Amino acid sequence: MNADEKPQTEETLLSPESTFSFSCHDTLPCFTQCCKDVNIYLTPYDILRLRRALGIRSGEVLARYTRSFLAIPSHIPFVQLLMDPETLRCGLVTEDGCSVYENRPWACRIYPLDLAREPGKYRTIVGRERCLGLKEGTPRRVDLYLQSQGIDATYAEMDEALQAVLPRNAQPGSMRGEALASILSLAYDLDRFAQMIHDEDFRSSVEVDDETVREAVENDEALLRLALRYIRSELTELGLLP
Ligand code: SF4
Ligand code: SF4
Structure with a gap:
């Protein structure tokens, strides 16, 4: 047509x-x-x-x-x-x-x-x-x-990864809702996330090897992939993702 x-x-x-x-x-x-x-x-x-x-x-x-x-x-x-x-x-x-x-x-x-x-x-x-x-x-x-x-x-890969961390049943006005907003905003503010990845707390909250961290430091796309992986892990911990 x-x-x-x-x-x-x-x-x-x-x-x-x-x-x-x-x-x-x-x-x-x-x-x-x-x-x-x-x-x-x-x-x-x-x-x-x-x-x-x-x-x-x-x-x-x-x-x-x-x-x-x-x-x-x-x-x-x-x-x-x-x-x-x-x-x-x-x-x-x-x-x-x-x-x-x-x-x-x-x-x-x-x-x-x-x-x-x-x-x-x-x-x-x-x-x-x-x-x-x-x-x-x-x-x-x-x-x-x-x-x-x-x-x-x-673009398709990053969109799919983003859609995968968006909860379908977030509770309005709850503490979890506020935590959700704060955690998801890390995907947009990559420099804020980049500061976190060397912290001990970060390494203990998401299983990540040295090679993955090194790639994330050197490559923006790898940094975003790691951010979305971290977000998934945190939201799962909060019970907002299965
Ligand atoms: S400038 Fe914008 S509105 Fe004009 S032709 Fe290009 S895309 Fe269309
Ligand atoms: S980023 Fe702004 S200036 Fe550039 S194409 Fe989009 S709307 Fe236009």
Whole structure:
């Protein structure tokens, strides 16, 4: 199916093999307008990539470029890209486009597509009247488009690991809920987690060998994998995960 053959509505379902026409470039009147007044949720892996791109600590990335809140009643923390309160623009956009393009978040990579509710399907998240690039370009396959945007297997691996540590039955307002939020936030604030891994308490709470710790010190992705492993162990200890 070619998405161009039908009106482009949010309901148009695309499979990985479907094609859609799209070309984004800086001569379009909408250039960078999609980086304004948008809700972009960030994953721990997105924060890792932003930390790498910006060369600053994770706590500073979170403080300067994001806002966080706890979902009610689950106490699961969510992190969003912060939009400037006056201009409503993302703090990372410039006149020339995204300043962290190579490490931009997953949601920015997949745009103007998004996951559809139906597993394995995609949809356009915005109409052609707002994203003028949808009126241009030659038809391209969805899966090849995602590949070209750098959505590789690491995104799927990190998302799966994150989903595995999100409890389904957290108790609202309880001490456990507060502990849950604090423990899960370590996945976003990797520098805080990195400080913990040399502590005796850490080594006794999660079985981890020297080689794993060494890898985590040298490699950000290994650090995040270890953080998610630690989180799982702590939440299991609290009875929040099986
Ligand atoms: S709105 Fe669409 S075409 Fe315009 S800059 Fe954003 S992604 Fe590109
Ligand atoms: S991170 Fe980059 S692509 Fe995403 S909204 Fe901000 S400027 Fe735009």
